[in-house]
Amino acid sequence: MEVIRSGRAGFCMGVALALKKLDDLVEKGGHVGTFGPIIHNPFVLEEYAQKGVRCFGSVQAVKEALEPFYAFSETVDAKESQMRLNLLIRAHGIPHSTEHFLRSLVHVSLMDATCPRVKEAQNSIARATQTEDGEPVTLLLFGDANHPEVDGLVSYAKGKYIISPEPEKLVEYAKKNQHEQMVLAAQTTQDRPLFDRIKQELCTVLDKKPVILETICDATKLRQEEALTIAEQVDAMVVVGGKESGNTKRLAELVFSKNIPTVLVESADELVREFFQNVKKVGLTAGASTPKRLVDEAERVLGSW
Numbered sequence: 001m002e003v004i005r006s007g008r009a010g011f012c013m014g015v016a017l018a019l020k021k022l023d024d025l026v027e028k029g030g031h032v033g034t035f036g037p038i039i040h041n042p043f044v045l046e047e048y049a050q051k052g053v054r055c056f057g058s059v060q061a062v063k064e065a066l067e068p069f070y071a072f073s074e075t076v077d078a079k080e081s082q083m084r085l086n087l088l089i090r091a092h093g094i095p096h097s098t099e100h101f102l103r104s105l106v107h108v109s110l111m112d113a114t115c116p117r118v119k120e121a122q123n124s125i126a127r128a129t130q131t132e133d134g135e136p137v138t139l140l141l142f143g144d145a146n147h148p149e150v151d152g153l154v155s156y157a158k159g160k161y162i163i164s165p166e167p168e169k170l171v172e173y174a175k176k177n178q179h180e181q182m183v184l185a186a187q188t189t190q191d192r193p194l195f196d197r198i199k200q201e202l203c204t205v206l207d208k209k210p211v212i213l214e215t216i217c218d219a220t221k222l223r224q225e226e227a228l229t230i231a232e233q234v235d236a237m238v239v240v241g242g243k244e245s246g247n248t249k250r251l252a253e254l255v256f257s258k259n260i261p262t263v264l265v266e267s268a269d270e271l272v273r274e275f276f277q278n279v280k281k282v283g284l285t286a287g288a289s290t291p292k293r294l295v296d297e298a299e300r301v302l303g304s305w
């Protein structure tokens with residue numbers, strides 16, 4: 001089978017930066033953890049777990065892990081002791097209040113691996129959701145309420161916020177509350193054409209022109225565009241990436257929506273030969289959190305069939 005591989009498959013800038021920070025911490029030694037999965041790829045997470053990196057899912061889990069540190073510091077000056085947890089904030093960011101709390105913990109050295117694009121989105125939401133007179137402004141957030149990045153983004157809003165992955169729901173809210181002042185932003189990995197549609201519709205229904213924050217990341221857009229270009233030239237597409245990864249799932253959905261037979265696999269082991277029986281040319285792409293070696297392996301297997 002001929003394989004056309006996307007040049008953009010694999011780690012984006014934010015993921016590469018986050019993993020570099022984690023690698024540096026691991027190299028220094030000591031107790032290392034991440035708050036939330038550093039990225040959404042099970043293979044990468046397992047590798048770090050093997051190196052002793054703990055992944056904390058909640059503030060409570062961090063507090064419990066620190067209990068032995070507190071017991072130790074009753075006998076030794078905490079500042080003199082080596083009992084510290086080097087905790088890294090995941091690439092998707094965390095809620096503002098959670099970060100504030102973690103920074104207050106004596107035995108925690110908190111470091112930030114939030115992607116610079118996500119950080120920029122958080123900060124612009126904080127600035128735009130308040131008028132110059134300090135009045136709160138409603139945030140309409142185009143995104144998935146269950147995604148950790150969205151949790152972090154809305155925590156920066158100064159007023160109320162409405163979250164939905166469905167443009168109609170956001171526009172419906174705007175229609176019912178047309179006198180309110182509003183800000184529109186998106187989860188960084190959302191679909192740009194849909195976001196543009198919401199922008200246009202809001203401008204027609206709201207009394208006051210909404211503030212638009214362009215928070216969608218170009219890395220996602222370029223990856224999606226390239227996948228669609230490849231999809232036009234092939235009989236089937238393979239997307240490699242974590243099934244928990246939002247951008248990977250969206251990439252697969254996007255290609256599939258163009259009626260191209262598409263499979264999403266976490267690794268080459270999940271490729272099923274029967275699926276490719278009548279396929280002469282296959283396209284290969286991957287989500288932003290997929291290591292290169294997994295894409296290499298998928299390319300090797302597909303090329304051998």
Ligand code: SF4
Pocket residue numbers: 012013014015091115116117118188189217218219220247288
């Ligand atoms: S896709 Fe964009 S916003 Fe998300 S982590 Fe990568 S560079 Fe950052």
